[in-house]
Amino acid sequence: MTMVITGNSTLQAEVEGICDVNIDACIQCGTCTGGCSGIELMEYGPRQIIQLIKLNQRQLLLDSKAIWMCVSCHICEDRCPSKIKITSLMDTLREMACKEPTTKTNEQIKFHKLYVKQVKAFGRSHESILTMALTFKGTPLPPLKLMKDLITRMRVDMTPPHRPNKSYRLSIRRVEEKGGKRHGK
Amino acid sequence: MLNEGVLVVGGGVAGMQAAIDIAASGKEVVLIDKDKNLGGHVKEYGALFPDLTEGASLVEQKVRIIKNNPKIKVLVGTEVNKLQQVEGALKASFINTGNPQEQIFSAAVISTGFDNFDGKKYGEYGYGRFPGVITGIDFEHQEEAILKRPVKTAVFIKCVGSRDRSKGMPYCSKICCMYTAKQALELKKAQPNAQVYVFYMDIRSNFKNGEEFVRGVMENQHVKYIRGRVGKVIPTNGRLLIRAEDTLMGVPIELEADLVVLATAMVPSQATQSLVTQVGGKLDNNGFILPIPMAESENPMSLTKGVFYAGACGFPCDVKDAMNQGSAAAAGVLSYLQSNRGAAK
Numbered sequence: 001m002t003m004v005i006t007g008n009s010t011l012q013a014e015v016e017g018i019c020d021v022n023i024d025a026c027i028q029c030g031t032c033t034g035g036c037s038g039i040e041l042m043e044y045g046p047r048q049i050i051q052l053i054k055l056n057q058r059q060l061l062l063d064s065k066a067i068w069m070c071v072s073c074h075i076c077e078d079r080c081p082s083k084i085k086i087t088s089l090m091d092t093l094r095e096m097a098c099k100e101p102t103t104k105t106n107e108q109i110k111f112h113k114l115y116v117k118q119v120k121a122f123g124r125s126h127e128s129i130l131t132m133a134l135t136f137k138g139t140p141l142p143p144l145k146l147m148k149d150l151i152t153r154m155r156v157d158m159t160p161p162h163r164p165n166k167s168y169r170l171s172i173r174r175v176e177e178k179g180g181k182r183h184g185k
Numbered sequence: 186m187l188n189e190g191v192l193v194v195g196g197g198v199a200g201m202q203a204a205i206d207i208a209a210s211g212k213e214v215v216l217i218d219k220d221k222n223l224g225g226h227v228k229e230y231g232a233l234f235p236d237l238t239e240g241a242s243l244v245e246q247k248v249r250i251i252k253n254n255p256k257i258k259v260l261v262g263t264e265v266n267k268l269q270q271v272e273g274a275l276k277a278s279f280i281n282t283g284n285p286q287e288q289i290f291s292a293a294v295i296s297t298g299f300d301n302f303d304g305k306k307y308g309e310y311g312y313g314r315f316p317g318v319i320t321g322i323d324f325e326h327q328e329e330a331i332l333k334r335p336v337k338t339a340v341f342i343k344c345v346g347s348r349d350r351s352k353g354m355p356y357c358s359k360i361c362c363m364y365t366a367k368q369a370l371e372l373k374k375a376q377p378n379a380q381v382y383v384f385y386m387d388i389r390s391n392f393k394n395g396e397e398f399v400r401g402v403m404e405n406q407h408v409k410y411i412r413g414r415v416g417k418v419i420p421t422n423g424r425l426l427i428r429a430e431d432t433l434m435g436v437p438i439e440l441e442a443d444l445v446v447l448a449t450a451m452v453p454s455q456a457t458q459s460l461v462t463q464v465g466g467k468l469d470n471n472g473f474i475l476p477i478p479m480a481e482s483e484n485p486m487s488l489t490k491g492v493f494y495a496g497a498c499g500f501p502c503d504v505k506d507a508m509n510q511g512s513a514a515a516a517g518v519l520s521y522l523q524s525n526r527g528a529a530k
Contacts, residue, residue, distance in 0.1 A: 025350075027348070027386060029344075029386045029413065029414035029432070030414055030416075030429065030430030030431075030432040031413075031414040031415070031416050031430075032416075032430075033416070033430035033437055034413060034414065034416025034417065034428050034429040034430045034437065035309070035416030035417050035428065036416075036437070044435075045430060045435070045437065047430065047432060048435055075416075078351075079309060079351075079416065080351060081344070081348055081349035081350060081351060081352075081414070082350055
């Protein structure tokens with residue numbers, strides 16, 4: 001595959017505008033990928049993600065599974081010799097992917113949006129409701145045997161979710177109003 | 186005031202070279218070292234790159250010259266704790282065999298050298314915790330024992346402490362690429378069946394014959410260079426599992442080794458700071474001596490009036506460079522003394 005490079009990376013400017021990282025500080029050493037706990041599930045390691053930003057590969061990145069497989073364990077950030085806040089960078093990329101109109105069909109984003117909605121409403125995820133909601137969005141149900149096992153062994157909560165108290169609801173509202181504007185500051 | 190001698194602080198290769206060159210012109214030199222023997226770090230080194238001269242024999246040669254020159258007075262086991270500028274001269278106080286002494290000098294050379302980076306600061310490499318993980322300096326010190334012990338796979342990790350802003354050391358220590366290649370060569374020569382891997386970010390072999398030396402290690406000794414910085418060393422089944430990324434392939438890699446050698450950085454020595462600030466010199470952000478801008482100084486090694494520096498207290502350098510700087514500082518001292526005499530007349 002040939003990547004066509006045209007001028008400076010607009011993606012880099014966009015990312016650096018949202019989050020406090022200097023993409024050009026990366027020396028491509030690969031320490032991040034070498035220690036990454038989710039690398040087996042990622043098609044691009046953190047080092048490659050940074051290089052893709054430099055190469056302005058916006059669509060490739062925002063459609064990728066890799067940015068959603070990062071569990072924010074901070075190992076990469078801790079060891080990075082260039083002090084790049086990789087975890088903040090991943091958060092920024094996920095946020096951008098959510099806002100991108102072309103990535104609506106992306107499975108990870110569908111899941112993410114439902115999940116966040118649930119956490120906001122119930123204070124935690126509620127697996128059975130989440131499974132139902134995903135099914136409505138077009139994800140096939142898990143195999144029947146698995147569902148039966150999960151329910152009979154009480155791995156999935158079938159009782160209705162509880163409603164969080166007022167202080168939780170207020171703090172969620174506060175985060176929505178103020179937070180999430182700039183990462184890593 | 187004119188006949189006072191010259192003080193050289195630090196008896197490593199730079200300081201010894203400076204003392205030899207100053208004394209050769211008939212000036213009295215006092216060479217002070219805090220260690221029991223002259224030779225600094227180099228006396229403990231094995232072969233030096235790129236021509237594989239023995240470090241110990243180089244030091245022996247310099248010590249012999251110094252011993253045969255009555256103009257050089259050597260004070261070992263002595264530490265200079267005060268160095269001040271007094272009326273155009275330098276007053277040094279030091280403790281020699283328990284007796285505090287003071288002496289006036291007309292000029293001084295600071296060659297306090299460097300310290301070795303503490304490998305324990307990288308918890309992920311497990312230096313000091315996992316047997317089999319050593320530093321490049323340990324390799325030099327215990328060379329014979331290490332080369333005798335059979336090794337199936339050895340891994341060299343470069344840039345441990347160098348070029349790492351998160352550890353506060355953004356600079357390149359310059360010599361690690363070369364000494365790693367040299368150690369890989371020695372290991373491969375001693376044990377031709379051993380697999381030797383070197384994890385690197387960049388190969389900085391900008392010394393005379395440096396590039397040829399590193400290429401020779403790759404091409405003739407078949408040491409495998411992998412581009413990537415190691416993420417973690419994990420002890421597994423009595424061996425050491427290395428996790429890293431091969432950045433040229435873009436894939437995570439794992440390999441098991443018996444010996445891991447960390448190419449640790451050169452860090453500024455503690456002694457430098459107090460001495461340099463006492464005579465009115467400055468240190469750079471990393472703690473090395475901040476040189477006077479080239480266009481403003483008469484000698485490249487001059488620091489303040491009558492004070493010169495040489496060697497790795499200025500910036501990491503190889504043995505050859507340290508000796509060059511020692512000679513340059515000696516030339517600076519001699520021309521300073523000459524012009525001072527002219528001014529006194």
